[in-house]
Amino acid sequence: xxxxxxxxxxxxxxxxxxxxxxxxxxxxxxxxxxxxxxxxxxxxxxxxxxxxxxxxxxxxxxxxxxxxxxxxxxxxxxxxxxxxxxxxxxxxxxxxxxxxxxxxxxxxxxxxxxxxxxxxxxxxxxxxxxxxxxxxxxxxxxxxxxxxxxxxxxxxxxxxxxxxxxxxxxxxxxxxxxxxxxxxxxxxxxxxxxxxxxxxxxxxxxxxxxxxxxxxxxxxxxxxxxxxxxxxxxxxxxxxxxxxxxxxxxxxxxxxxxxxxxxxxxxxxxxxxxxxxxxxxxxxxxxxxxxxxxxxxxxxxxxxxxxxxxxxxxxxxxxxxxxxxxxxxxxxxxxxxxxxxxxxxxxxxxxxxxxxxxxxxxxxxxxxxxxxxxxxxxxxxxxxxxxxxxxxxxxxxxxxxxxxxxxxxxxxxxxxxxxxxxxxxxx
Numbered sequence: 001x002x003x004x005x006x007x008x009x010x011x012x013x014x015x016x017x018x019x020x021x022x023x024x025x026x027x028x029x030x031x032x033x034x035x036x037x038x039x040x041x042x043x044x045x046x047x048x049x050x051x052x053x054x055x056x057x058x059x060x061x062x063x064x065x066x067x068x069x070x071x072x073x074x075x076x077x078x079x080x081x082x083x084x085x086x087x088x089x090x091x092x093x094x095x096x097x098x099x100x101x102x103x104x105x106x107x108x109x110x111x112x113x114x115x116x117x118x119x120x121x122x123x124x125x126x127x128x129x130x131x132x133x134x135x136x137x138x139x140x141x142x143x144x145x146x147x148x149x150x151x152x153x154x155x156x157x158x159x160x161x162x163x164x165x166x167x168x169x170x171x172x173x174x175x176x177x178x179x180x181x182x183x184x185x186x187x188x189x190x191x192x193x194x195x196x197x198x199x200x201x202x203x204x205x206x207x208x209x210x211x212x213x214x215x216x217x218x219x220x221x222x223x224x225x226x227x228x229x230x231x232x233x234x235x236x237x238x239x240x241x242x243x244x245x246x247x248x249x250x251x252x253x254x255x256x257x258x259x260x261x262x263x264x265x266x267x268x269x270x271x272x273x274x275x276x277x278x279x280x281x282x283x284x285x286x287x288x289x290x291x292x293x294x295x296x297x298x299x300x301x302x303x304x305x306x307x308x309x310x311x312x313x314x315x316x317x318x319x320x321x322x323x324x325x326x327x328x329x330x331x332x333x334x335x336x337x338x339x340x341x342x343x344x345x346x347x348x349x350x351x352x353x354x355x356x357x358x359x360x361x362x363x364x365x366x367x368x369x370x371x372x373x374x375x376x377x378x379x380x381x382x383x384x385x386x387x388x389x390x391x392x393x394x395x396x397x398x399x400x401x402x403x404x405x406x407x408x409x410x411x412x413x414x415x416x417x418x419x420x421x422x423x424x425x426x427x
Contacts, residue, residue, distance in 0.1 A: 111202060114166055115212035118153055118200035121162035122173045123214045125151075126198055129159065136322035136330065137175035140230030142198060145318055145330055174199040174211075177326070180232055181211070181218060184225040190215035196323055201226070235329040238276030245269070245426050253279055256304040257295060268370060269426045273332050278325070279304065280311070280332050282422060289372035290347040292422055294338050296321060296328070312338035335419040344374045345423065352378055352390050355397045361388070372423045377412055379405070379423050391415065 122142060126135050134145035142151040149155070152168035178193040186208070192215040193199070199218055201211045209226045211218040221229075243250050253272055258264040268289055270282040279297045284290070294311035297304045307325065314320045317337065318330045348371055356362045362382065370381040378390040378397075389408045390399045402408045405424040412420045 111210065112212060112217055115171070115200040115202055115210065116214065116216065118156070118162065118166060118171050118173065119198050119212050120214040121156045122151065122198040122200065125156055125159055125161040126175070131316045131319045134316075134318050135175075136319055137196070137233055137326040138235060140174055140176055140233040142173045142175040170202060172201045172203075174201055174230075175326070176229060176233060178213065178218070181221075181229060184219075184221045184229060186221040186225070187211075187219035189213070189218050193218060196326065233326050235327055237278065237327075237329065240275045240329065240331060241273070243272040243274050243279070249274075253281060253297060253304050254283075256297060257281055257283065257306065260295065260306040260309070268372075270422055270424060271334065271426050273334065275329060275332060278328050278332055280334070282334065282338070284372070288347055289370065290345045292338060292342060292345060292372075296325070298325075312342055315339040334421055336422050338422060341374075341422055345372065346374065347372060349373065349375075349378060349397075352397050355390075355399065356380070356388075359399060361386075361399065370425045372425075374423065377416075377420055377423065379408055379420075379425065381425055 126142065129135065133147075135151060136143055136145050138145070138150075143149070144151055144155070151173050153162060153166045153171055153173075154168045156162035156173075157164050175196065175198055177196045178189040178199075179195070181187050181199070182189040182194065190213060193213040197213055199211050199213050201209045203209055203223075204220070207223045208220050209223065210220045243253070250272060253274075254267060254269065255264070257267070263285075266286060267283040268286055270284075270292065272282075273280045277299050279299070280294065281297065282292065282294050284292045292312055295306050296308035296311060298307045308321055308328075311317055311321070315337070317333055317339075321328050321333075322330065348365075352371075352373075353362075353365050353368070356368075357364070362368060367383050368380055369383045371378060373379060373390070376392050380388045380390065382388075387402050387404065387408060388399050389402050389411050390397050391412070392398065400411065402411060405427045408424055409419065409421055412418075
């Protein structure tokens, strides 16, 4: 029994010894595996040390404000090998470029494109509609003469030539000669625009004006140059009116007309309308009163020169003259259009002469000093100075006495609502 107990004690002692020796063995094997992580950590620390030296600007004293609080003090300092690990510094160095030059260029390009769009739309509308709608240059601006309104972006939108969105307050639409614009400093007029054409202008924050035509950028000029450009097309040349046949200027103008016509003969003048720069003369020869002509003359140092001829053949005189003489005031033109009426004008009417004789107003046609009219209205001046208006009622000539060409015109106008000045001899 004692031997049995002894064997049990020995067995337990052996098991304990085995367990104790096993624990010591495990601790000895784990010790060498713990050394490598220590070495790796040291290596990592040693390799990161150069980065800390490169980004020395991060060594900010404790308590100093961060860059976001005071702004980037030196964003202009730039090196090609700058570390990408400094995003705040890197992004701050791009801000001046992004916020100034590209933004300015973008705004300028957009504005220039808008100016080109306005100019292109204006040019197309002027080409298509200008003649019939009476679009002209008035004091440098594109102007609708028949409606008495300046053409704006709203006008172009309403006529279907421009999309809405561009304020009329931001753009001025000009009709000027590109050769005139090119004379001013800062102008860069395209070769295609070196004539009378549409330009769009926009006033800049510095007071200058940026201009463009349908062909492209036309330059940027000062406000002084801009106003001088428009002044070249000023249509106000002093008092306008009908010139009296008793004035000395009346005879001088007719002499210059005679020089142009190549004949110094006397003319039957219907009227001369003038201001201090231009004159419009409506006249015929004495041989044929039906051959009515119209010329425009310009005064240059008291010498009158014919500058626009045979207006009697022009169906749209307002726009036609304006293209040749942009500073000519269309208000000088008479209300009648000779191109419309010229085919209706006749120098005499035999049935009317017979009526005059039958009414014992004359004894024969030689007593008629002047006669001119249409198939419905006639004006006659006798050699004795008497004046008569003849008009038809139911195909029969009626004759009434008048005291002057003014009275004759008022009489006919009251019946027709039209100006028949082209048949009336100027008294």
